Amino acid sequence: MNIYTYIMRRLLYVIPVLLGVCAIVFVLFNLVSPDPTLIMLGKHASVKQMAELRAELGLDRPMLEQYFDIVKSAFTFDFGRSWTTKQEISEMIKAGAIPSLTVTLPAFVFSTILSIAISLLVAFYRGKAIDKVVVFACVALMSISSLAYILFGQYVFAFKLGLFEISGYDAGFPYFIPYVLLPILIIVIISVGPDVRFYRTVVLDEVYQDYVRTARAKGLGEKKILFKHVLKNALIPIITFVVIRIPFLILGALLIESFFSIPGLGGITLNAINSSDFPVIRAMTVLSAVAYIIFTVITDVLYTLVDPRVRLS
Amino acid sequence: MKKTLLLTIVTTLLFGISCTKKDVSNERTLNLTVSSKVKGMDPIYSNDRYSSNEVARVFEGLLEYHYLKRPYTLVPNLAEDMPTVSKDGLTYTFKIKKGVLFHDDPAFPNGKGRELVADDFVYSIKRLADPKLQGLGWWLLDGKIKGLNEWRSKYAELDAVDYNEEVDGLKATDRYTLEFKLTKPFPQFLYSLAMPFTFAVAKEVVTKYGQELLNHPVGTGPFILPRFEQSNKITYTRNKNFREKKYPCEASEELKVKGLLEDCGKKLPLVDKIVVNILIEDQPRWLNFQKGKVDFVAVPKDNFDTAIPDAKNLSPEFKAKGFELLISPSLDVTYTAFNHDLELFKKNKALRQAMSLAFNINDANKLFYNNTALPAQSVIPPGIAGYIENFESPYRGTGKAADLAKAKELLAKAGYPNGKGLPEITYDCPASTVSRQIGEYFRKQMAQIGVNIKVIQNPWPELQKKITNRTVQTYGIAWGADYPDAENFLQLLYGPNRAPGANGSGYDNAEFNRLFKTASVMQNSPERTALYEKLYRIAAEEVPWIYGVHRQSYTLKHAWLKNFVSTDFEAGRASYLNVDLKQKAEAKKKL
Numbered sequence A: 001m002n003i004y005t006y007i008m009r010r011l012l013y014v015i016p017v018l019l020g021v022c023a024i025v026f027v028l029f030n031l032v033s034p035d036p037t038l039i040m041l042g043k044h045a046s047v048k049q050m051a052e053l054r055a056e057l058g059l060d061r062p063m064l065e066q067y068f069d070i071v072k073s074a075f076t077f078d079f080g081r082s083w084t085t086k087q088e089i090s091e092m093i094k095a096g097a098i099p100s101l102t103v104t105l106p107a108f109v110f111s112t113i114l115s116i117a118i119s120l121l122v123a124f125y126r127g128k129a130i131d132k133v134v135v136f137a138c139v140a141l142m143s144i145s146s147l148a149y150i151l152f153g154q155y156v157f158a159f160k161l162g163l164f165e166i167s168g169y170d171a172g173f174p175y176f177i178p179y180v181l182l183p184i185l186i187i188v189i190i191s192v193g194p195d196v197r198f199y200r201t202v203v204l205d206e207v208y209q210d211y212v213r214t215a216r217a218k219g220l221g222e223k224k225i226l227f228k229h230v231l232k233n234a235l236i237p238i239i240t241f242v243v244i245r246i247p248f249l250i251l252g253a254l255l256i257e258s259f260f261s262i263p264g265l266g267g268i269t270l271n272a273i274n275s276s277d278f279p280v281i282r283a284m285t286v287l288s289a290v291a292y293i294i295f296t297v298i299t300d301v302l303y304t305l306v307d308p309r310v311r312l313s
Numbered sequence B: 001m002k003k004t005l006l007l008t009i010v011t012t013l014l015f016g017i018s019c020t021k022k023d024v025s026n027e028r029t030l031n032l033t034v035s036s037k038v039k040g041m042d043p044i045y046s047n048d049r050y051s052s053n054e055v056a057r058v059f060e061g062l063l064e065y066h067y068l069k070r071p072y073t074l075v076p077n078l079a080e081d082m083p084t085v086s087k088d089g090l091t092y093t094f095k096i097k098k099g100v101l102f103h104d105d106p107a108f109p110n111g112k113g114r115e116l117v118a119d120d121f122v123y124s125i126k127r128l129a130d131p132k133l134q135g136l137g138w139w140l141l142d143g144k145i146k147g148l149n150e151w152r153s154k155y156a157e158l159d160a161v162d163y164n165e166e167v168d169g170l171k172a173t174d175r176y177t178l179e180f181k182l183t184k185p186f187p188q189f190l191y192s193l194a195m196p197f198t199f200a201v202a203k204e205v206v207t208k209y210g211q212e213l214l215n216h217p218v219g220t221g222p223f224i225l226p227r228f229e230q231s232n233k234i235t236y237t238r239n240k241n242f243r244e245k246k247y248p249c250e251a252s253e254e255l256k257v258k259g260l261l262e263d264c265g266k267k268l269p270l271v272d273k274i275v276v277n278i279l280i281e282d283q284p285r286w287l288n289f290q291k292g293k294v295d296f297v298a299v300p301k302d303n304f305d306t307a308i309p310d311a312k313n314l315s316p317e318f319k320a321k322g323f324e325l326l327i328s329p330s331l332d333v334t335y336t337a338f339n340h341d342l343e344l345f346k347k348n349k350a351l352r353q354a355m356s357l358a359f360n361i362n363d364a365n366k367l368f369y370n371n372t373a374l375p376a377q378s379v380i381p382p383g384i385a386g387y388i389e390n391f392e393s394p395y396r397g398t399g400k401a402a403d404l405a406k407a408k409e410l411l412a413k414a415g416y417p418n419g420k421g422l423p424e425i426t427y428d429c430p431a432s433t434v435s436r437q438i439g440e441y442f443r444k445q446m447a448q449i450g451v452n453i454k455v456i457q458n459p460w461p462e463l464q465k466k467i468t469n470r471t472v473q474t475y476g477i478a479w480g481a482d483y484p485d486a487e488n489f490l491q492l493l494y495g496p497n498r499a500p501g502a503n504g505s506g507y508d509n510a511e512f513n514r515l516f517k518t519a520s521v522m523q524n525s526p527e528r529t530a531l532y533e534k535l536y537r538i539a540a541e542e543v544p545w546i547y548g549v550h551r552q553s554y555t556l557k558h559a560w561l562k563n564f565v566s567t568d569f570e571a572g573r574a575s576y577l578n579v580d581l582k583q584k585a586e587a588k589k590k591l
Helices: A003-012 A014-031 A036-044 A047-057 A063-076 A089-124 A129-143 A146-160 A177-207 A210-217 A222-233 A235-243 A246-250 A254-260 A265-274 A278-306 B002-017 B049-058 B118-129 B148-157 B203-215 B282-290 B301-307 B316-320 B349-358 B361-369 B401-413 B433-447 B460-468 B487-493 B510-520 B526-542 B581-590
Strands: B029-034 B063-065 B074-076 B091-095 B170-174 B177-181 B233-238 B273-278 B296-298 B323-329 B332-338 B425-430 B453-458 B474-480 B545-547 B552-558
Touching (some): A003 A014, A003 A278, A014 A278, A036 A047, A036 B460, A063 A278, A089 A129, A089 A222, A089 A246, A089 A254, A129 A177, A146 A177, A146 A254, A146 B282, A177 A222, A177 A254, A210 A222, A246 A278, A254 A265, A254 B282, A265 A278, B029 B049, B049 B233, B118 B148, B118 B177, B118 B203, B349 B401, B349 B433, B349 B545, B361 B433, B425 B433, B425 B460, B433 B453, B453 B460, B460 B474, B487 B510, B487 B526
Parallel strands (some): B029 B273, B425 B453
Antiparallel strands (some): B063 B074, B091 B177, B170 B177, B233 B273, B296 B552, B323 B552, B332 B474, B332 B545
16 A cells, blocks of 8 residues: 555544544533533632523533534634633643643653663673663662652752752743753653663563574674664564654643743643633643544554565555 | 764753843842742733732722731722712712823824723723623622623623613713712722722723733733733833832831831832742742742741741741741631531531531641641631631630530530431542641541541532532631621621522521621721621631631741732732842842
8 A cells, every 4th residue: 555545544534533532522521520610700600600601601502512613623723712711722732832842852852862772781781780780770760759850850950059940941942941951851860760671671572583693693793783683673662662652742741840830731731621621621632632643653654664564554 | 973963962951051041130120929820911800819910010900908008908099089989888989090001002093002091990890791701700790880780681692792881880970080889888899999800901902902812911000011921931021101109108007117118209110020930839939939039939838847947937047048037817717618508517506516626726727837827716817807806716626625525515415425326427628638638637636526527539620519519518618808808708608698609608597697788788887897796706606617727928038129018919019019139139149
């Protein structure tokens, strides 16, 4: 099958997936979520004003009509305005995506490169002291709560030692850099433990394969075997692991954004959930679903590039 | 190649580190912090303290609270003077100040802000009543201004709202005269006019920006914000065309001694710029304060013992750094409400009294408020008329053996000796750690007399929903004053206000209702205070809630921040604050 046909076909899957996502979001909102009018009106809510507000928000219309509104907004990407902040949601997303990405993207790139490098290293020294120390360190790093890293990092590195800004964010390059360095460092430390464990397993699965023995028999050096042959063959699980995580980078890192006062999408989503701000929840859910599908397709296409044996069908 | 890449990364990082925007000017800048996202800058939606404080930097109202007078006293702001009130208490006539200008904005001809007129208030108040906009402060005026409810109801049914249609009780009788006619006497009406919901907006600005008004605040206030963005920082600059408004030269006795009159007669605002940092978490707020990046901060609970070891005085270490401590009571009350829809609580006063006596408020104060709060005896907090100084409720549990004995006696009288026959009672609370701890404490206290409590945590919206739907049995909550009048607290127990109105517990007592109805329409007078005190005593005797505490605010500020006073009504405070730049430069060297 032509790669473009494949991509088009897979992208068409967006339609049923979005219909399903809209249905789930709609049902959850109507069954589980607290009454948004009560939250918006706060401590002075009256029955009459709640009814008026419900009418104004269109919550008194037939269910089917409300569902079609959601579907329409999902396919047109016109999410309207937030119920609580009255802001245009597309503007909120635009404003929040960049700050989120300035933290999560570099952290993701650094932690991935570092983790793969460490896993290749420990695979090279498998079973030896360095391997055991790294595995132990990974488990130790994973055992500590991310909140502890944030509190400690902020207090020691930013406040006591003055190496970084305590919190804040200035938009625009290069002004944001001083503010994102410590958050990036913390995310890298949080991610490196589980990532190294995963990549080490993937690499070790490969190093016992026949082709590695053949390469050794041919007299190739360990470095060449690891970097040229093993890494290439381990790429499929690595690509799956890496690419599927990309959509979530846009959604931001909730705790980090909150502690470092970074105006990203994580905070917007959390606020929306806390205030039953349905249009924002709906927008974030739909965008996540679309991004997830797109990156799944990208993963599939990348498979064919790294391994010619994989065929798209 | 590798070296070049490494060099590039290192250079970028070092460049970045050195790229923090630094305030190198000699401007007087206030560095403030808020702990929540600010929703937007439209006055009619400013229903939380964070939004209303921001709105009040740009917009202004007819009245405001005198900055240096306690008890809180209303004084004219955009009004020329306090209103004349008709003998029947129904008509309020305001003269507004002449020559007050809106901020310059493209919405006005030639971009120059025009003069504020009485019609702007008529328009702004109609906006609050507009059924299409669903302003969140409508409760303030609901049923109070003659013809306004009818106007609102009429346009709720139609597609467009006609602001030109006259409302009988809301008129500009000439360019500078504004007249309100009320449906019934309501002395608290004046407080509405000091709240950001009723602040003046210009029709041209609303027309130009439409729904985007909340991002384009254009008022008459002391500070200008060209565009609001939902970010982590809001930066205001001084309004150079601000009218001649002066720092007050008189103050209450307790405020005179603190050197708060040094700027007497100076033109406001006293600073050039305000930077509001949105710092949601306690730790960054606290650390930024200690580094001098924030001018004042409420002491976080977890840092309280370090900062104020004896709960009264600042630690020597912090004193040496030039920090100053301000303690002031807040107009609020915390409480555990009974659901009076349930026969169990409605008809059994002895059960409510027993549970109240079993709840040791002194230990709760130590555990949850660092022993800084004032145990509440009834519903009204100190600082407003109606609170009875030194009053002690006979049903206020203090941990004494006698209290427990009496609680057991009352429980037996209620028909549940040692709790026998009493079903398990649920206690709903918000989902925070402290709320859960308070819930556990409540459970332990009630267990002393044989009352079994099940603690249920809820996200805040869920708790609100449960209270409104009457599916709670008991619940822990607090109330902060909207305005400094006991009516604002007593209405929480007024039967007709039952949930989803302010009376979440659904308490309904004919005698209380009758007295409240009478007092709520009376002008401030000794007679009204006497009625408030009577209601205070009924609320203590009847125990419709288990009263908690009246909290106190503990604020740390840097010595360079001048004219700072604690207040329950922060809107507009920033224009009175000042910064001593020389002192700040010296102090920052130590931090």
